[in-house]
Amino acid sequence: MTPKRRRLWGECSLTAPSMLWLLVFFLLPTLIILAIALKPADPSGGIADGWTWHTLFSLRNPNYPEIIFRTVWLSAVTTTITLAVAIPISYYIARCKPWKRDLVLFLTIIPFWTSFLIRIFAWKAVLHPDGILKSILVFCHLASPDTLLLYRPEAVLLVMVYTELPFAILPLYAAAEKFDFSLIEAAMDLGAGRLRAFFSVFIPGVYNGLLSACLMVLIPSIGSYVIPDVVGGIGSQMIGNVIAQRTFVDRNLPAASALAAVLTLVMIIPLIYFLRGKKTADSGPTPAKEVV
Amino acid sequence: MIKQSKLPGMLTWATLLFFYLPIILLVINSFNASRTGGSWGGFTLKWYEQLFSAREIWHALRNTLVVAVIATAASTIIGTTAAIALHRYRGRIQNAHYFLVYTPLVVPEILLGISMLLFFVALKVNLGLTTVILAHITFCISYVAMAVLSRLQDFDVTIIEAARDLGANSWTTTWSILIPVIFPGIMAGALLAFTLSIDDFVISFFVAGPGSTTLPIHIYSMIKRGSMPLINALSTILLAITFLAILAYQIISRHNRPQED
Numbered sequence: 001m002t003p004k005r006r007r008l009w010g011e012c013s014l015t016a017p018s019m020l021w022l023l024v025f026f027l028l029p030t031l032i033i034l035a036i037a038l039k040p041a042d043p044s045g046g047i048a049d050g051w052t053w054h055t056l057f058s059l060r061n062p063n064y065p066e067i068i069f070r071t072v073w074l075s076a077v078t079t080t081i082t083l084a085v086a087i088p089i090s091y092y093i094a095r096c097k098p099w100k101r102d103l104v105l106f107l108t109i110i111p112f113w114t115s116f117l118i119r120i121f122a123w124k125a126v127l128h129p130d131g132i133l134k135s136i137l138v139f140c141h142l143a144s145p146d147t148l149l150l151y152r153p154e155a156v157l158l159v160m161v162y163t164e165l166p167f168a169i170l171p172l173y174a175a176a177e178k179f180d181f182s183l184i185e186a187a188m189d190l191g192a193g194r195l196r197a198f199f200s201v202f203i204p205g206v207y208n209g210l211l212s213a214c215l216m217v218l219i220p221s222i223g224s225y226v227i228p229d230v231v232g233g234i235g236s237q238m239i240g241n242v243i244a245q246r247t248f249v250d251r252n253l254p255a256a257s258a259l260a261a262v263l264t265l266v267m268i269i270p271l272i273y274f275l276r277g278k279k280t281a282d283s284g285p286t287p288a289k290e291v292v
Numbered sequence: 293m294i295k296q297s298k299l300p301g302m303l304t305w306a307t308l309l310f311f312y313l314p315i316i317l318l319v320i321n322s323f324n325a326s327r328t329g330g331s332w333g334g335f336t337l338k339w340y341e342q343l344f345s346a347r348e349i350w351h352a353l354r355n356t357l358v359v360a361v362i363a364t365a366a367s368t369i370i371g372t373t374a375a376i377a378l379h380r381y382r383g384r385i386q387n388a389h390y391f392l393v394y395t396p397l398v399v400p401e402i403l404l405g406i407s408m409l410l411f412f413v414a415l416k417v418n419l420g421l422t423t424v425i426l427a428h429i430t431f432c433i434s435y436v437a438m439a440v441l442s443r444l445q446d447f448d449v450t451i452i453e454a455a456r457d458l459g460a461n462s463w464t465t466t467w468s469i470l471i472p473v474i475f476p477g478i479m480a481g482a483l484l485a486f487t488l489s490i491d492d493f494v495i496s497f498f499v500a501g502p503g504s505t506t507l508p509i510h511i512y513s514m515i516k517r518g519s520m521p522l523i524n525a526l527s528t529i530l531l532a533i534t535f536l537a538i539l540a541y542q543i544i545s546r547h548n549r550p551q552e553d
Contacts, residue, residue: 010462011377011380011381011385014373014374014376014377014380014381015373015374015377015381015385015386015389017369017370017373017374018370018371018373018374018377018389018392018393018433018437019374019388019389019392021370021429021430021433022392022393022396022430022433023392025408025411025426025427025429025430026392026395026396026404026407026430027392028411029407029408029410029411030399030403030407032407032410032411032414033403033406033407033410036410036414046413047410047413047414085303085307088299088300088303088304089300089303089304089307091300092300092301092303092304093304104304104308106538106542107308107311107312108308108311109538110534110535110538111311111312111315113487113534113537113538114315114530114531114534115491115508115511115527115530115534116491116493117493117508117511117512117515118315118318118511118523118527118530118531119314119315120515121318121511121515121523121527122314122315122317122318122527123314124515125314125317125318125321125520125524126313126314126317128520132317135331162310162311162314165307165311166311194297215398219398219399219400220400220401222400223399223400223401223402223403224400225401225402225494226493226494226512230515240400240402243402243406244402247406247409247498253409253410253413256406256410257406257410260402260403260406260407263400263402263403264403267399267400267403271398
């Protein structure tokens with residue numbers, strides 16, 4: 001074998017397993033979403049033969065615009081709050097003494113590795129009508145006994161921020177750790193105020209970490225399903241809930257796949273924007289878990 | 293040195309409190325004899341007793357471990373070869389390869405779940421433990437590949453060239469140099485895959501069939517059915533395991549660090 005052919009053979013044998021696997025089990029299923037949206041539903045929960053436009057027309061459901069708007073709105077607010085909290089935290093961790101930094105990172109990582117369902121359930125227990133938070137609020141006369149803390153959009157927002165915060169802190173910390181803090185001192189020596197130095201020097205300095213964190217929070221938020229399902233009510237349904245409802249309750253897979261196509265469209269806009277923003281930087285956004 | 297603002301520090305500790313308060317309350321309530329948890333009804337272990345006698349939980353745990361072990365083994369191998377290919381070669385094939393490996397990381401779980409469900413239904417595959425395992429391997433490959441890739445990026449390629457110059461063939465360089473050097477990355481990737489597989493609910497829920505209930509699916513149905521004290525007890529056990537595992541991992545990795553540096 002010539003060296004060139006040997007190299008090609010080596011590349012193929014190393015690339016083929018993952019490439020073929022992901023083509024079959026990731027790309028093909030993703031493309032199937034579009035095809036199945038054009039198929040008629042089978043009453044027993046399967047997919048019938050033939051083609052139809054019927055399912056796509058069902059997307060004109062008058063409830064959908066509101067649900068899509070709510071999905072985008074809740075995700076955007078979650079991302080904003082999460083980043084607003086995570087940026088000062090990453091700044092603090094990066095400037096800490098090493099022992100304190102290890103402690104704070106350790107305490108941030110634990111919820112990160114803890115079961116997602118358990119963390120959501122813990123909040124359901126806190127917000128429950130017989131739960132502790134309501135007892136305290138009623139005791140302090142901050143809420144009347146018939147206030148409902150659970151099953152409303154604010155509860156969904158709170159729990160989304162709670163579950164997404166570690167995902168924002170870790171990539172931001174990874175960026176802040178590489179930031180040269182003497183630049184802030186230099187800016188202040190040159191007369192910048194503390195806030196000015198923070199916003200004009202630190203924020204641009206961790207820009208790539210900020211983009212990663214934004215992506216890590218926004219995309220899963222848009223696809224949220226468990227949180228609104230467990231702590232939200234009918235008034236806080238998101239696209240993910242409707243997909244699950246069509247799949248498990250109505251057993252109408254074509255309708256579920258039409259909605260999944262809508263979700264893909266909603267999600268792809270920020271995704272392309274972020275990936276283009278990142279291209280100018282060194283490499284793709286690092287998954288936050290890698291930091292661990 | 294300029295005096296620092298106290299605000300970020302206060303915010304950090306307040307956030308940590310926010311992280312842990314619900315979890316601490318959950319642990320306390322798992323010993324609470326009162327069913328609802330709004331008030332203290334005395335200390336009890338009865339929820340733990342009920343938990344250990346629930347047969348479905350043990351069945352679900354067994355399913356979860358079977359899925360996690362197989363998915364971790366397969367995705368660690370496939371993910372590692374993917375990372376080596378991405379690191380070693382450049383060009384159009386690898387660009388497409390990188391796109392395929394990277395995209396599953398940013399696609400919401402619900403889309404991965406529904407697309408794989410539709411795929412299996414379209415092919416008339418019966419849903420069960422096999423479909424759950426196939427789905428888990430798929431999403432774990434990307435995480436393993438990224439963990440190994442980040443390790444490879446610190447790897448000094450000239451060592452391989454030096455070995456080649458000294459007469460080593462590619463088999464020897466791979467098994468005697470490359471794999472030992474990136475081994476911590478492979479282990480980190482495998483650990484990540486194992487944890488993600490054990491914890492995954494959304495994707496499993498979509499592709500699971502009758503009899504393939506995993507622990508997260510079971511917990512979800514418990515949350516829905518509303519047997520709250522039992523979930524408190526189960527969660528406390530899982531939290532304790534997670535905490536010990538992370539602590540062990542931190543101690544081991546700290547122990548190894550001075551040798552690496």
